[in-house]
Amino acid sequence: MEKVLVSRCLLGHKVRYDGGAHGPFDLLQRWQAEGRIVPLCPEVAGGLPTPRPPAEIPGGQGGLVLDGTQPVLTNLGENVTAEFVAGAQIALQLVRQYGLRVAVLKARSPSCGNQQTYDGSFSATLVAGEGVTAALLRRAGVKVFNEHQLAEAAAELQQLEQLDG
Template identity: 55%
Template sequence: MSACLLGKKVRYDGNALTVADEVVARWRSEGRIVSVCPEVEAGMSIPRKPAEISRGNGQHVLSGEAEVIEKGGHNVTHEFLAGAELALDLCRKFDINVAVLAEFSPSCGSTMIYDGSFSGNKIPGMGVTAALLREHGVRVFSQHQMVEADNTLTGKSV
């Protein structure tokens, strides 16, 4: 689960995006949660400049067709790829097949990301980590899909 969703102040702006949800509370009590912030795991600072995917989405970054650029122009594609690999390593280590990641993030967005213009516009697409995890069979959900994630995890029909 994205660390920011668990109340950790790891977002680019130094804040959290805490999800207060009964599913999260139950998962915590059951010891089901592994926390990750791909950018921080890759060595990026808190706070850091906002970053967006330029000319595509996470799948395009993985294939080398797009880049992750910080506001101001610095290319941080390498860091985002490294963070995605570290998240995938955690999934393998802990046999994780369901992930809940922060929507709109250039790492963690699962259905929508910012368009790369730093204007607040959102487009359909996945972030780099979400795309890599899905590529390796992990079911990725946003914080707005906690019930669906829980049903997938527990094997209940949706």
């Protein structure tokens, strides 16, 4: 059975920067009951508290954070790059440990966003880009989806399981 890395906030865990959570999502609840889910909040795993100040990447490109050319900053100007990179590395360790090929991560997050992130101005301006964890996982060959792409994630899992037959 194919397992999936899932953002803890999408499972109802109160780990968002503001202490909140998301969901419930029927499909994720089913996957959890089936034992498919490997839960992770990269920001908390990387050492940040809950709640915590909101953070964004100037320019919104997690890959540039991984390359060492952009920081992750809070709205107070605190540099939290090390924690974001540490959390991404923990996600990659889980991918390797469990042989994960699919992740469902929180849309628009500076860690987990897979299509859009905020631009670093703390003005709710979205840009095409991905978070730090999403970028690292994609570089490692993991297919990264968000909570608005659950049907696509389920189809990918089904295809992988059919190929592994």
